Amino acid sequence: MPKVLFIFFFIVWGNGLLAQSELEKLEANLSERKIDTSLVLDLYELGATYLSQDSTKSFEYFTFCQSNSDLLRYQHGRGLASFGLARWQSKWSQDFVESERLYLKSLTIFRKENDIQNQLMVIQRLSGLYQFTNEAPKAINVLNEALSFNPNHHLYQATVYNSLGTIFKSSSSGYEGIQYYDKSEEFISHDIDTSSEFDYIVLSNDKNRGVIYRNNESYDTAAFYLNRSLEYSKEINDSIWIARNYNSLAILYGNLGDTTLALTTYQKSLELKRALNYKDGVVTTLSNIAAIHIKSRNFKKAFVCLEEAEQISNELNLLRRKVQVNQAFSEYYALTKNYMLAYQYQSDFYTLNDSLISLENFQEAKKLEAIYQNKNNKILQEKLRAELDAADLREVNRSAKLKSQENYILFGTILGLILLGLIGFVIRTNLKRKKANALLVEKNDEVNEKNKKIELQKHQIQEKNQEMLDSQNYAKRIQDAILPSTSFFKENLSESFIFYQPKDVLAGDFYWMDVVEDTIIWAAADCTGHGIPGAMVSVVCHNALNKSIHELGLRDPGRILEATRESVIETFMKSGQEVKDGMDIAICSYNKKDDTLLFSGANNPLWIIRESEGDSDELTNEIGDRKLIEIKGDKQPVGLHFDKKPFVTHKVQLKAKDLLYLFSDGYADQFGGLKGKKLKNKNFKKLLLENAKKPIGKQGEILKQEFIKWKSDFEQLDDVCVIGVQF
Secondary structure (H helix, E strand, C coil), X not given: CCHHHHHHHHCHHHHCCCCHHXXXXXXXXXXXXXXXXXXXXXXXXXXXXXXXXXXXXXXXXXXXXXXXXXXXXXXXXXXXXXXXXXXXXXXXXXXXXXXXXXXXXXXXXXXXXXXXXXXXXXXXXXXXXXXXXXXXXXXXXXXXXXXXXCXXXXXXXXXXXXXXXXXXXXXXXXXXXXXXXXXXXXXXXXXXHHHHHHHXXXXXXXXXXXXXXXXXXXXXXXXHHHHHHHHHHHHCCCHHHHHHHHHHHHHHHHHCCCHHHHHHHHHHHHHHHHHCCCHHHHHHHXXXXXXXXXXXXXXXXXXXXXXXXXXXXXXXXXXXXXXXXXXXXXXXXXXXXXHHHHHHHHHHHHHHXXXXXXXXXXXXXXXXXXXXXXXXXXXXHHHHHHHHHHHHHHHHHHHHHHHHHHHHHHCCCCHHHHHHHHHHHHXXXXXXXXXXXXXXXXXXXXXXXXXXXXXXXXXXXXXXXXXXXXXXXXXXXXXXXXXXXXXXXXXXXXXXXEEEECCCCCCCEEEEXXXXXXXXXXXXXXXXXXXXXXXXXXXXXXXXXXXXXXXXXXXXXXXHHHHHHHHHHHHHHCCCCCCCCEEEEEEEEEECCCCEEEXXXXXXXXXXXEECXXXXXXXXXXXXXXXXXXXXXXXXXXXXXXXXCCCCCEEECCCXXXXXXXXXXXXXXXXXXXXXXXXXXXXXXXXXXXXXXXXXXXXXXXHHHHHHHHHCCCCCCCCEEEEEEEC
16 A cells, blocks of 8 residues: 555554554553653554544543653654644544644644654645635645645645645536646656655546546546546555546446446446445445436336445445435336335435535535525425325225225115215215315426526526626636737737637736837746636736836846736735735847847746757757757746745847747646647657748747647647747
8 A cells, every 4th residue: 555545544643543452552551661752652642542432541642642742842742742632622522723723733843843744644634624614715725835835845745736636626617626636746747766655646636637527528538537547546456446436437438328338337346345345435336326227217226226225324324325325216216106205215315415415514606506406306395295195186086986886886775875975975076186186286386486486597597607708708808908919019029929829718828018119028927827817817917017117117027027026916915815826927128229138037938949059058959950948937936935036137149040939838738649648848849949940920820730739639728828039
């Protein structure tokens, strides 16, 4: 089992499980031992072991651990004691405020000690506490803050980005989570030789990306990631992950309409989960299989699956699974015309679902969907009640008919009395039938009225969506207005091209140009995020650049970036919160009068392609008689940064036919090709070198064609901006 699985599923320090014999041995001679660091660690292990068994003993051992650590001034022990007491407060007293305080105290200690493994342990528990108390923004903040620590520790960074992705996985379409999973994968790729430490992160990244794409009906991309996660789980022989991946793939096959393949894949998952005694997972897979059988009208097989799922969920008191099973049984009995049981299971489902909803604090975007679903459930309940009333009425009629026949046989000799009785009975029965029919019509009218209300809500949601789309299109026109026109760009840099392709309607990337006297200044910028958030940040950064040029009169790129950074930070600080949004940018300044070029970059470089003169070094790439020279930008963004430094201005001696390229990371980071991998800078450089002899305008067209060809059916993951200039 990989080390990282040990950390994040079991959390060895957090659980501290000891064999019974070792436990008795430790407790037996505690009073005889001298006070040292070894005793402190054993006290923590005892507290952690008793945490799930005996609240009193657990608290005592954690408290002794703390007092002895204070006596020894042993910081590591203090960190462990605070962590253990935080878990105790959360589990036994449910004092979440005190639990939060102790987690933060423990985290501070481990950071001072540079204890990365225990930092991760505390961060995972603390973010989990925030999610449990429905404080998702706090969880996001603590993980974002964690990213500023240990920037060169790849396992640490990969794990935190994975945790962020999982939080955002359930928000909106889930695509925001993909960005964090991609970032996590970047850190994993740096440590190929120690990949076993990253097994859980690799599996989680791919599986969750696959689920997000599947939920958004990007089925080819979903299949790629889910199959990759499955193959890797087989490679490391992790049975629980193999079972999970089979279940996710089976759902995908069901969405694609391949019932046979879906059932075969579900069966593989079910066999593994039973072998592992993973009962919660068994219930989920059995319910999924039953749903397919119900849809195929194979009610006998569906009942067998649901019966077993119900038995397990009741035995283990799994509330979420009970909801799942009750809903499936209600549908099963409705389709098999057993309306009494259908109504009973639907009522139980509605009660359990209300209990489940009361335990969770859904995000605002999910509330309307929950209300809509509950109303549908109520309507279905009313329909089932109406069916039951109709069935009762038919039973009454049947009983009446039998009774009249019996009376006719028994009292045939007194025909007059029988006729009178029968006439009276028929009259009463007809009145009852009419009353029941009137009640049924009334209930149907109520159901129809509720359907109309729901249809109205649906139209209101569609109108809101249209309003949002109209607002985005209007914002797009505003954003296009601040971009320099193609004619303005060509007027000042005649031999140039711009390849600009946003991921969404609105973009976080933008290109920029200004001309002041004899100086031409142009840039390619990549702001934090894309879509609406990215566009908002881009407007702030665009205005800050203009302010640096026109109000402050700056021409030097490095000074421009420093002034822009201060302006951006000042703008965001007005909110009263610490906002780390900003931009990566590459900016050039060319003075036509003295023919000088200055460059500065924030995380982004300048690439120059020129004729090779036999003077290549490790900073260049060559193809034929052309070489590519890279001038790197500073490793810091234009925005709030933990290690802020002045931006460096590079002076470049231009030569005839030099080609200059500024760009964001969207082109090189795009997934595509036959293997679904990133294009990367190496292939981007090769593409530019291969086409360097072609006219600059033609190069822009080729870049666009090659990008579309590479991306193929894959989703575009980020905004793309590339500027090419020839001197």
